[in-house]
Amino acid sequence: MIFHSRDFNLTEKLDYYAAGASVFYGLYYTPIRVFRLEQSKKERLLNIWTWTCLALYAAHVSYLTFWRWDYTYNMAANVVAGIVQNILWSWFSITRYRKMHKIWAAWPGLIVAWIVFAMSFELLDFPPVGGMIDAHSLWHLGTVLPTYWWYNFLLKDAQEDMAVSSSSSSTSSSDEEDRRPRPRTRRQSSISQILPALGEVPAYPPSERFFDPPRPPKVFRDRLGLSPLRSRPKAETMDSIFNQPKPVVKIQDEVKSALVQNAAPYPLPEGKRFQYGTAGFRMKADLGLDHVVYAVGIVAALRSKRRNEATIGVMITASHNPAEDNGVKVVDPMGDMLEQEWEEYATKLANTENALFGDVYEKLTNDLLVDPVHQVHTRKSRVVFARDTRASGPHLIKALKASLDALHVEYTDYGILTTPMLHHMVRCHNTKNSPRPFGEASEAGYYKKMANAFKKAMYGRKIKGHLTVDCANGVGGPKLHDLLKYLPNASNDGIDIKVVNDDVIKPEALNYEVMLSVACNNSLLIIFQCGADYVKTKQRAPPSSNAVPFERCCSLDGDADRIVYYFIDDNKEFHLLDGDRIATLAANFIADQARIAGIGDKLKIGVVQTAYANGASTEYIQKVMKLPVDCTPTGVKHLHHAAKRFDIGVYFEANGHGTVLFNDNAIDIIKSHDPQSPGQKHALESLDALTDLINQAVGDALSDMLLTEVALAHRAWSPQDWMNTYIDLPNKLVRVVVPDRNVFKAVDAERRLESPAGAQARIDHYVNLTNRGRAFARASGTEDAVRVYAEAHSARDAEKLANQVAEVVEAYGMRAASKS
Template identity: 60%
Template sequence: MDDKILAASSKHPKPVDRVFQYGTAGFRMKANLLDSVVFRVGLVAALRSRKLGGQTIGIMITASHNPPEDNGVKLVDPMGEMLENSWEAYSTDLANAKDEDLLKVYKGLEEKLKVNRETPARVIYARDTRASGPALVRALVDALQATGSEYTDYKLLTTPQLHYLTRCTNTEGTPQSYGEVSEKGYYEKLSEAFVRAMKGKKTVGTVTVDCANGVGGPKLHELVKYLKKGSEGGVDIKIINDDVLKAESLNHECGADFVKTKQRAPPTSKAGNNERCCSLDGDADRIIYYFNDPEHGFRLLDGDKIATLAASFIGDLVREARLSDELKIGVVQTAYANGASTKYVEKSLGLPVACTPTGVKWLHHAATKFDVGVYFEANGHGTVVFSPQALKAFRTKDPESPAQAAALETLRALADLINQTVGDALSDMLLVETILAHKTWTPREWDLTYVDLPNRLVRVEVKNRYLFKTTDAERKLVEPQGLQEQIDALVSKVRDGRSFARASGTEDAVRVYAEAATRGEADDLASKVAGLCRQEGIGS
């Protein structure tokens, strides 16, 4: 095996003077720098699988909402969760090893982790629609072949589909079986659960779905084949921005990040007033809703609004099922959550809120501390996690009334409809459609549950994002020194002010968030804090 690794590695040399870091979304950068990184991620996957006794590890090649010329790669652990923390460091070490030291570092990890080479290694992988994907897959396959791994190529998938398949593969034939191990199994599980969750309720009108010209387009077209029409108790979906043939159109003036950052609909959207619209991101793990209000114009229903909608609905169901005393429900947010949403969850819904650093792995981990953990980042990435106790209670509770029986039935359906491995735009869309149908709400009624404080997100390009270090769930900067005090001074001058700056987990940029009582104050605060970040002499 050593000779094979050396020979294969020589075809994928590491770029000189590049330092790689496994971050929130794995490795992500310009695609032309990724060849050696993807090869070495293949080596890590083989190690991880063998360490876990031959369980299957997933690898996804995607850069989500980044521009078309970028790409990335990340590892998925056996239950469809993010890679275990300590292995992020091993991945980083291997990615940064000099070519001549690679085998030594690899064997050092093998020794340190007591990995037995005789144990089978099993890996599944997929990619999004980026033009650079096929070449990176070839680098990955070279590593898997060199390490004697068994592997399955699922070709084009959304990121959540790859997470789903990883979990299904590892639970097949066990009491924890998560579903059929196929893309078809994914569509069948979602569509069947949607029918059970809707239970005779009806959606009103059409939902327009912007697929960011990414992999979500063809996959949503496929899912639609399994769904009933709105008149039959399903949902009518109009798909836009589903061009995956023109590589440069990915995320261009469309997608969840565009809508959230620009606070306007994609130019291609022709939806009428008060019509439901939503946007996916490039790999379909994020979703945000929005609509056009005849009086107030564009209205965004972001991850905060989705989280509060889900928490409110599931909270009501748990009460109706008479499980409130047995199950603890909570909402997990990041510093990007709008202050008004936090207040609504705590005061109106009476539920606890936990705040974590940005990054799905932190939110997901905190959500598992609850029996029903609802987490969404404001950017639209999130899901609901149910504890084994909750799932058992949904199955075994004896209903004493038709209303209680109906609530339990809906909870069981939601547990199948929601992709509990990771945020999933397609699954989350069906969840939102289910809840709006049950509540008979228009998007305007949903929007009015609470009024967002005006906010602005500004991206500041920097030469080295690692100079910006934070504490308190990323709400305070500790470095560069003195910068936080200057931000605090600006915040103190506006009503309901809040602002923070943090390094992006995926690119050399600092993201500045600001909110205040009025749009003008929020914009001004964001602009001034962004200016401070530039003044540090680091920004451009």
């Protein structure tokens, strides 16, 4: 090997400058990858680092060119830059390897060791062997192997990155809107920086990136040339990795038999078919729900492994259903609803005979957790769970623990919580060590976060009069009493709250719209009319609220994940302020604060509704508030997903489920914007407080209640002022029982029926005959029924249209049953 034997002045300089550039580039890139400086929230840091490195390199070249051609200095500069990188990569390897247990994660550290070994030739110089092979040439020779090795590490690291990103995005539902691109953060993810030739790669919130599921999706494999149709030389190796037959993982016999044995008290009822619906499984608690809950424990265990040991939540509740019902649902790592694809696995397990639990678990492990690259099944599972106050809760928790025990899952039992509190806990657990921790995973942590944010968001505003809160005799009652211990009262710039229907001792008192009469002193007394569902469907205040005219009242549902407001006027007329009203109030308030803060034009604010939203509210948002509105199928999982497309997405179902989501871009802007006036400062601080006050994991009645109070106080609005913003179109909701609701398949965000054939044409016919008429029918996801909604210019027309559509549904339902 001959090195530098024919150097000229110019070639020598080019050699040194190029080598310096390569070493300095390493110094530049290493902290970017190790500390993820490419994330949008670290943009400022990245800019500073870029300019520092450019300045260092320019100074280095200038010194050598214009000052002194100094070999010792050049060597020292390169060695120092190299040592810094080596230390960082070694640290990166140790921490990554500990976390992932994958050999390739340790490659950078091993490459460093190799480079140090090769570099020792450079430092421990010796006379050229045979007058030709000197120490310097051997050092260069030693750098050939790590290049190949390093390239492979970058590839693996990039694939891992894409797998993480794809998991964050894979919550897409199948509806049309969900296929639209998500808003991009300002900077692309690291993969697009490493492999720019791949083109655009969607960027996802950094907070979601640390979960690490297997296997990049096909679109990325194609882009990487990994699909069988491409024939690039490298593709064959990678292709064979991704397209090999999956290895078969055998689950230990003792785990399989524990799954079967522990299930013994919870048999699958004969002739029953369970389905994961709009909000998990929901049914009469004594008709086999314990079997379903047992199966859900297995789903949660699998899901936790799949999401890289993230904590998964399980909530036992049937929300607004009657007291004898119960239900169960799974909460994903960021506190949102279970990814849609997994509902199918939950349904499969729930319908599995006890004797087959071990085999089905083994099959799902092989299908979902194992491929030649990822052996996710060896990871741990972590689950947290809670229940509402229903009498069947403790038995169901026992069933859940039985399956978690069989699978050696690490779990925390939170006892009794509201549904949104459990979602909060899940997100807190999973963001504990992330750049955006959600909070403390305890009840006190939840109350403190909300109470502090409430005080800040109020910004000294006064709340007029007290608020009466009907807790539906559900879990919201005791939890609201606990929250009040942290909230200041009105005389201390806080809020006075009168709690009604907070009896959790009588389980049968929960929720109810059901008219129940009991004998009392020889007379009939009507009790238990309470809860958000009662108020919304009966358009009546619960008798126990005893509200005087214009007093603000609100009702929660059984698990406190939805809320509606209402008041009576001086003619004792009832006025409902439902989820649509809360959405318009919140969106209006937030958009105003953003405008006052001087950041209105930097943020995309939008509202998401379902087909049940009153047409007048949609028109008001679009025409008066001038904000975009998206419509999704029923169920908060759809709304939540759609709201993520905005910087600030406000979503509410008309029945009061909903919240507001702030994406990373919005939070960065709110936190970093430099206020130009005291007004701007106030508005920015209020917005900042709202990001904590609002439970962004899921719709939360307690948090929504405080948000509403803050918005009303800032505007100094009475409930009447709020009501006057627009006039609702009269509407009617009807529940139709048919032999098989599944024959009713809806499309276009559930606004039209695709089947049974001909039904939609009949509905259209009646809608066209009605002044300002709108109507639709869809199968419920939580009850065995079809729901019909109609609105029109007058209450009579709305009622007539609803009945006409209900008749269409009944007729087509019967016709389908007689055919089958």
